[in-house]
Amino acid sequence: MLIKDILKQTRDKGSVPFSFEFFPPKTPKGWETLFETITELLPLRPAYVSVTYGAGGSTRENTHRLVERIRKETGLEVVAHLTCEGSTEAEVVTILERYNSIGVHNILALKGDVPKENRQGSDFAHAIDLVRFIRSRFPHFGIGVAGFPEGHPATPNRLLEMDYLKAKVDAGADYIVTQLFFDNRDFEDFVERCEIAGVTVPVIAGIMPITSRSGLQRMAELAAGARFPARLLRALSRAADDEGVERVGEHWAAEQVMNLLGSKTAGIHLYTLNSSKATLRICQSLGIRSFNAL
Numbered sequence: 001m002l003i004k005d006i007l008k009q010t011r012d013k014g015s016v017p018f019s020f021e022f023f024p025p026k027t028p029k030g031w032e033t034l035f036e037t038i039t040e041l042l043p044l045r046p047a048y049v050s051v052t053y054g055a056g057g058s059t060r061e062n063t064h065r066l067v068e069r070i071r072k073e074t075g076l077e078v079v080a081h082l083t084c085e086g087s088t089e090a091e092v093v094t095i096l097e098r099y100n101s102i103g104v105h106n107i108l109a110l111k112g113d114v115p116k117e118n119r120q121g122s123d124f125a126h127a128i129d130l131v132r133f134i135r136s137r138f139p140h141f142g143i144g145v146a147g148f149p150e151g152h153p154a155t156p157n158r159l160l161e162m163d164y165l166k167a168k169v170d171a172g173a174d175y176i177v178t179q180l181f182f183d184n185r186d187f188e189d190f191v192e193r194c195e196i197a198g199v200t201v202p203v204i205a206g207i208m209p210i211t212s213r214s215g216l217q218r219m220a221e222l223a224a225g226a227r228f229p230a231r232l233l234r235a236l237s238r239a240a241d242d243e244g245v246e247r248v249g250e251h252w253a254a255e256q257v258m259n260l261l262g263s264k265t266a267g268i269h270l271y272t273l274n275s276s277k278a279t280l281r282i283c284q285s286l287g288i289r290s291f292n293a294l
Protein backbone atom coordinates (compact mmCIF):
# COMPACT_ATOMS: atom_id res chain seq x y z
CA MET A 1 0.00 0.00 0.00
CA LEU A 2 1.27 3.51 -0.71
CA ILE A 3 2.03 5.68 2.31
CA LYS A 4 -0.34 8.38 1.05
CA ASP A 5 -3.17 5.83 1.24
CA ILE A 6 -2.14 4.72 4.74
CA LEU A 7 -2.15 8.39 5.80
CA LYS A 8 -5.59 8.90 4.30
CA GLN A 9 -6.99 5.76 5.90
CA THR A 10 -5.76 6.69 9.38
CA ARG A 11 -6.91 10.29 8.98
CA ASP A 12 -10.38 9.10 7.97
CA LYS A 13 -10.42 6.94 11.14
CA GLY A 14 -9.45 9.99 13.18
CA SER A 15 -6.17 8.43 14.29
CA VAL A 16 -2.48 9.19 13.81
CA PRO A 17 -0.14 6.63 12.18
CA PHE A 18 3.17 5.80 13.85
CA SER A 19 6.21 4.63 11.89
CA PHE A 20 9.73 3.55 12.80
CA GLU A 21 13.07 4.19 11.15
CA PHE A 22 15.96 1.71 11.03
CA PHE A 23 19.38 1.82 9.44
CA PRO A 24 21.27 -1.09 7.79
CA PRO A 25 23.66 -2.62 10.36
CA LYS A 26 27.35 -2.99 9.56
CA THR A 27 28.09 -6.27 11.35
CA PRO A 28 26.44 -9.72 11.67
CA LYS A 29 25.85 -8.97 15.38
CA GLY A 30 24.18 -5.70 14.38
CA TRP A 31 21.79 -7.59 12.07
CA GLU A 32 20.92 -10.01 14.85
CA THR A 33 20.25 -7.17 17.32
CA LEU A 34 18.18 -5.28 14.78
CA PHE A 35 15.89 -8.22 14.13
CA GLU A 36 15.46 -8.70 17.89
CA THR A 37 14.52 -5.01 18.04
CA ILE A 38 12.03 -5.38 15.19
CA THR A 39 10.46 -8.43 16.89
CA GLU A 40 10.08 -6.45 20.12
CA LEU A 41 8.51 -3.49 18.33
CA LEU A 42 6.13 -5.49 16.11
CA PRO A 43 3.35 -5.83 18.73
CA LEU A 44 2.99 -2.03 18.59
CA ARG A 45 1.74 -2.47 14.99
CA PRO A 46 3.44 0.48 13.27
CA ALA A 47 1.73 1.68 10.10
CA TYR A 48 5.02 1.25 8.23
CA VAL A 49 8.78 1.32 8.76
CA SER A 50 11.57 3.00 6.82
CA VAL A 51 15.18 2.06 6.05
CA THR A 52 17.92 4.65 5.56
CA TYR A 53 20.39 4.77 2.65
CA GLY A 54 24.02 5.86 3.02
CA ALA A 55 24.71 9.04 1.07
CA GLY A 56 26.52 8.33 -2.19
CA GLY A 57 25.28 4.72 -2.18
CA SER A 58 27.53 3.55 0.68
CA THR A 59 24.81 1.20 2.04
CA ARG A 60 23.21 0.40 -1.31
CA GLU A 61 23.28 -3.42 -0.98
CA ASN A 62 22.58 -3.48 2.74
CA THR A 63 19.65 -1.09 2.43
CA HIS A 64 18.13 -3.32 -0.23
CA ARG A 65 18.80 -6.44 1.85
CA LEU A 66 17.19 -4.92 4.95
CA VAL A 67 14.14 -3.61 3.07
CA GLU A 68 13.62 -7.02 1.47
CA ARG A 69 14.09 -8.93 4.74
CA ILE A 70 11.70 -6.76 6.77
CA ARG A 71 9.10 -7.02 4.00
CA LYS A 72 9.39 -10.82 3.82
CA GLU A 73 9.66 -11.57 7.53
CA THR A 74 7.13 -9.10 8.92
CA GLY A 75 4.82 -8.21 6.04
CA LEU A 76 5.15 -4.56 7.09
CA GLU A 77 5.01 -1.83 4.50
CA VAL A 78 8.58 -0.55 4.02
CA VAL A 79 9.73 2.84 2.76
CA ALA A 80 13.18 2.66 1.18
CA HIS A 81 15.20 5.87 1.53
CA LEU A 82 17.12 6.80 -1.60
CA THR A 83 19.67 9.60 -1.92
CA CYS A 84 20.60 11.00 -5.32
CA GLU A 85 23.74 13.09 -4.85
CA GLY A 86 26.54 11.35 -6.74
CA SER A 87 24.16 8.96 -8.57
CA THR A 88 23.44 8.48 -12.24
CA GLU A 89 19.98 7.93 -13.70
CA ALA A 90 21.01 4.40 -14.71
CA GLU A 91 21.95 3.54 -11.10
CA VAL A 92 18.65 4.88 -9.79
CA VAL A 93 16.70 2.89 -12.40
CA THR A 94 18.49 -0.31 -11.34
CA ILE A 95 17.63 0.32 -7.67
CA LEU A 96 13.99 1.15 -8.38
CA GLU A 97 13.53 -1.85 -10.68
CA ARG A 98 14.82 -4.13 -7.94
CA TYR A 99 12.34 -2.63 -5.45
CA ASN A 100 9.56 -2.89 -8.00
CA SER A 101 10.27 -6.58 -8.50
CA ILE A 102 9.85 -7.32 -4.75
CA GLY A 103 6.70 -5.23 -4.37
CA VAL A 104 8.30 -2.26 -2.59
CA HIS A 105 6.79 0.89 -4.04
CA ASN A 106 7.45 3.53 -1.39
CA ILE A 107 10.56 5.73 -1.65
CA LEU A 108 11.76 8.61 0.52
CA ALA A 109 13.51 10.75 -2.12
CA LEU A 110 16.50 12.60 -0.71
CA LYS A 111 19.59 14.48 -1.75
CA GLY A 112 21.98 13.04 0.84
CA ASP A 113 25.14 14.71 2.05
CA VAL A 114 28.17 13.31 0.25
CA PRO A 115 31.49 14.70 1.59
CA LYS A 116 33.06 17.10 -0.97
CA GLU A 117 36.14 14.91 -1.50
CA ASN A 118 33.94 11.92 -2.44
CA ARG A 119 31.63 13.77 -4.84
CA GLN A 120 31.62 12.38 -8.36
CA GLY A 121 29.49 13.11 -11.39
CA SER A 122 25.80 13.21 -10.56
CA ASP A 123 22.71 13.30 -12.76
CA PHE A 124 20.79 14.94 -9.89
CA ALA A 125 21.48 18.33 -8.29
CA HIS A 126 18.71 18.28 -5.69
CA ALA A 127 16.06 15.94 -4.29
CA ILE A 128 13.49 17.58 -6.59
CA ASP A 129 15.32 16.06 -9.58
CA LEU A 130 14.96 12.60 -8.05
CA VAL A 131 11.27 13.21 -7.33
CA ARG A 132 10.70 14.25 -10.98
CA PHE A 133 12.67 11.27 -12.25
CA ILE A 134 10.76 8.71 -10.14
CA ARG A 135 7.42 10.29 -11.09
CA SER A 136 8.23 10.08 -14.79
CA ARG A 137 9.78 6.59 -14.83
CA PHE A 138 7.89 4.82 -12.02
CA PRO A 139 4.57 6.69 -11.82
CA HIS A 140 2.99 4.03 -9.60
CA PHE A 141 5.52 4.61 -6.79
CA GLY A 142 4.73 6.59 -3.64
CA ILE A 143 7.20 9.38 -2.86
CA GLY A 144 7.99 11.11 0.42
CA VAL A 145 10.44 13.99 0.87
CA ALA A 146 12.33 15.60 3.76
CA GLY A 147 11.30 18.84 5.48
CA PHE A 148 13.22 20.92 8.01
CA PRO A 149 11.13 22.68 10.70
CA GLU A 150 14.19 24.56 11.96
CA GLY A 151 15.51 25.21 8.48
CA HIS A 152 18.14 23.43 6.36
CA PRO A 153 21.64 24.84 6.88
CA ALA A 154 22.35 25.14 3.13
CA THR A 155 19.53 27.67 2.63
CA PRO A 156 19.62 30.45 5.23
CA ASN A 157 16.79 32.29 3.38
CA ARG A 158 13.70 30.64 4.90
CA LEU A 159 11.30 32.07 2.30
CA LEU A 160 13.40 30.68 -0.53
CA GLU A 161 13.67 27.36 1.31
CA MET A 162 9.87 27.10 1.45
CA ASP A 163 9.73 27.84 -2.31
CA TYR A 164 12.14 24.92 -2.87
CA LEU A 165 10.03 22.65 -0.65
CA LYS A 166 6.86 23.61 -2.50
CA ALA A 167 8.57 22.92 -5.84
CA LYS A 168 9.64 19.49 -4.54
CA VAL A 169 6.06 18.67 -3.55
CA ASP A 170 4.64 20.07 -6.80
CA ALA A 171 7.08 17.81 -8.67
CA GLY A 172 5.20 14.81 -7.27
CA ALA A 173 5.87 14.17 -3.56
CA ASP A 174 2.96 12.70 -1.61
CA TYR A 175 4.03 13.69 1.89
CA ILE A 176 6.81 15.28 3.97
CA VAL A 177 8.73 13.73 6.88
CA THR A 178 10.56 16.18 9.09
CA GLN A 179 14.04 16.28 10.48
CA LEU A 180 14.17 15.78 14.26
CA PHE A 181 13.20 18.75 16.45
CA PHE A 182 12.88 19.21 20.20
CA ASP A 183 10.38 22.03 20.43
CA ASN A 184 6.94 21.24 19.03
CA ARG A 185 6.36 24.92 18.36
CA ASP A 186 8.96 24.66 15.56
CA PHE A 187 6.97 21.81 13.99
CA GLU A 188 3.61 23.55 14.38
CA ASP A 189 5.02 26.75 12.90
CA PHE A 190 6.50 24.75 10.00
CA VAL A 191 3.13 23.11 9.25
CA GLU A 192 1.47 26.51 9.28
CA ARG A 193 4.14 27.99 7.00
CA CYS A 194 3.58 25.06 4.63
CA GLU A 195 -0.15 25.81 4.59
CA ILE A 196 0.47 29.51 3.86
CA ALA A 197 2.81 28.55 1.01
CA GLY A 198 0.17 26.22 -0.47
CA VAL A 199 1.97 22.98 0.48
CA THR A 200 -1.02 20.82 1.23
CA VAL A 201 0.45 17.31 1.50
CA PRO A 202 0.55 15.60 4.94
CA VAL A 203 3.49 16.50 7.21
CA ILE A 204 4.83 13.71 9.45
CA ALA A 205 6.75 14.68 12.59
CA GLY A 206 10.19 13.06 13.01
CA ILE A 207 11.01 12.41 16.68
CA MET A 208 14.37 11.20 17.94
CA PRO A 209 14.80 10.54 21.67
CA ILE A 210 18.13 11.47 23.23
CA THR A 211 19.56 8.25 24.67
CA SER A 212 23.09 9.30 25.74
CA ARG A 213 25.37 12.30 26.02
CA SER A 214 27.41 11.06 23.04
CA GLY A 215 24.15 10.59 21.10
CA LEU A 216 23.29 14.22 21.82
CA GLN A 217 26.61 15.32 20.30
CA ARG A 218 26.00 13.13 17.22
CA MET A 219 22.53 14.60 16.75
CA ALA A 220 23.96 18.13 16.96
CA GLU A 221 26.38 17.22 14.16
CA LEU A 222 23.96 15.24 11.96
CA ALA A 223 21.01 17.59 12.25
CA ALA A 224 23.11 20.73 11.92
CA GLY A 225 21.05 23.72 13.03
CA ALA A 226 18.89 21.72 15.48
CA ARG A 227 17.80 23.77 18.47
CA PHE A 228 18.23 22.23 21.90
CA PRO A 229 15.86 24.10 24.26
CA ALA A 230 17.43 25.31 27.53
CA ARG A 231 14.80 23.39 29.58
CA LEU A 232 15.95 20.15 27.90
CA LEU A 233 19.66 20.91 28.34
CA ARG A 234 19.07 21.84 32.00
CA ALA A 235 17.24 18.57 32.63
CA LEU A 236 20.05 16.62 30.93
CA SER A 237 22.70 18.42 32.97
CA ARG A 238 20.82 17.50 36.18
CA ALA A 239 20.85 13.79 35.23
CA ALA A 240 22.97 11.91 37.75
CA ASP A 241 24.23 9.22 35.36
CA ASP A 242 23.75 7.61 31.91
CA GLU A 243 20.48 6.02 33.01
CA GLY A 244 19.28 9.48 34.05
CA VAL A 245 20.17 10.94 30.62
CA GLU A 246 18.20 8.15 28.94
CA ARG A 247 15.17 8.79 31.15
CA VAL A 248 15.22 12.53 30.48
CA GLY A 249 15.47 11.90 26.71
CA GLU A 250 12.60 9.42 26.75
CA HIS A 251 10.46 11.65 28.93
CA TRP A 252 11.04 14.63 26.62
CA ALA A 253 10.19 12.60 23.50
CA ALA A 254 7.07 11.14 25.18
CA GLU A 255 5.87 14.63 26.06
CA GLN A 256 6.52 15.79 22.48
CA VAL A 257 4.51 12.83 21.09
CA MET A 258 1.65 13.36 23.58
CA ASN A 259 1.33 17.00 22.57
CA LEU A 260 1.66 16.19 18.86
CA LEU A 261 -1.18 13.68 19.11
CA GLY A 262 -3.45 16.60 19.94
CA SER A 263 -2.15 18.76 17.08
CA LYS A 264 -2.16 18.83 13.29
CA THR A 265 0.48 16.16 12.74
CA ALA A 266 -0.30 13.68 9.95
CA GLY A 267 1.89 11.01 11.55
CA ILE A 268 4.70 10.35 14.00
CA HIS A 269 7.96 8.90 12.73
CA LEU A 270 10.22 7.59 15.49
CA TYR A 271 13.94 7.39 14.80
CA THR A 272 14.63 4.15 16.72
CA LEU A 273 18.45 4.05 16.30
CA ASN A 274 17.91 0.30 15.85
CA SER A 275 17.01 -0.17 19.52
CA SER A 276 13.59 -0.93 20.96
CA LYS A 277 14.24 0.35 24.48
CA ALA A 278 13.49 4.06 24.14
CA THR A 279 10.58 3.50 21.75
CA LEU A 280 8.96 0.94 24.07
CA ARG A 281 9.44 3.17 27.11
CA ILE A 282 7.96 6.18 25.29
CA CYS A 283 4.91 4.11 24.34
CA GLN A 284 4.62 2.73 27.89
CA SER A 285 4.62 6.18 29.40
CA LEU A 286 1.91 7.20 26.91
CA GLY A 287 -0.11 4.11 27.85
CA ILE A 288 0.08 2.79 24.27
CA ARG A 289 0.24 -0.99 23.69
CA SER A 290 -0.71 -0.95 20.02
CA PHE A 291 -0.99 1.96 17.62
CA ASN A 292 -3.90 0.14 16.02
CA ALA A 293 -6.04 0.93 19.04
CA LEU A 294 -5.46 4.70 18.77
Ligand SMILES: Cc1cc2nc3c(=O)[nH]c(=O)nc-3n(C[C@H](O)[C@H](O)[C@H](O)COP(=O)(O)OP(=O)(O)OC[C@H]3O[C@@H](n4cnc5c(N)ncnc54)[C@H](O)[C@@H]3O)c2cc1C
Binds near residue numbers: 112127
Ligand atom coordinates in the same frame (compact mmCIF):
# COMPACT_ATOMS: atom_id res chain seq x y z
C1 LIG B 1 13.31 12.36 7.26
C2 LIG B 1 14.74 12.40 6.78
C3 LIG B 1 15.35 11.23 6.35
C4 LIG B 1 16.67 11.24 5.89
N1 LIG B 1 17.25 10.06 5.48
C5 LIG B 1 18.51 10.09 4.98
C6 LIG B 1 19.11 8.90 4.48
O1 LIG B 1 18.53 7.81 4.51
N2 LIG B 1 20.38 8.99 3.99
C7 LIG B 1 21.07 10.17 3.93
O2 LIG B 1 22.20 10.19 3.46
N3 LIG B 1 20.51 11.34 4.38
C8 LIG B 1 19.25 11.32 4.91
N4 LIG B 1 18.69 12.49 5.35
C9 LIG B 1 19.48 13.72 5.33
C10 LIG B 1 19.31 14.53 4.03
O3 LIG B 1 19.77 13.79 2.92
C11 LIG B 1 20.12 15.82 4.16
O4 LIG B 1 19.62 16.59 5.23
C12 LIG B 1 20.24 16.68 2.90
O5 LIG B 1 21.15 17.76 3.19
C13 LIG B 1 18.95 17.33 2.51
O6 LIG B 1 18.20 16.45 1.79
P1 LIG B 1 16.88 16.88 0.98
O7 LIG B 1 16.36 15.64 0.42
O8 LIG B 1 16.01 17.72 1.80
O9 LIG B 1 17.57 17.77 -0.17
P2 LIG B 1 17.05 18.95 -1.10
O10 LIG B 1 15.58 19.02 -1.16
O11 LIG B 1 17.79 18.81 -2.36
O12 LIG B 1 17.55 20.22 -0.29
C14 LIG B 1 18.93 20.36 0.05
C15 LIG B 1 19.25 21.85 0.17
O13 LIG B 1 19.18 22.43 -1.12
C16 LIG B 1 18.22 23.47 -1.14
N5 LIG B 1 17.55 23.41 -2.44
C17 LIG B 1 16.52 22.61 -2.80
N6 LIG B 1 16.19 22.84 -4.09
C18 LIG B 1 17.05 23.79 -4.55
C19 LIG B 1 17.23 24.45 -5.80
N7 LIG B 1 16.45 24.19 -6.85
N8 LIG B 1 18.24 25.37 -5.91
C20 LIG B 1 19.05 25.65 -4.86
N9 LIG B 1 18.90 25.07 -3.63
C21 LIG B 1 17.93 24.15 -3.50
C22 LIG B 1 17.30 23.19 0.03
O14 LIG B 1 16.67 24.37 0.50
C23 LIG B 1 18.25 22.61 1.03
O15 LIG B 1 18.96 23.64 1.68
C24 LIG B 1 17.38 12.48 5.86
C25 LIG B 1 16.77 13.67 6.30
C26 LIG B 1 15.45 13.62 6.76
C27 LIG B 1 14.80 14.89 7.24
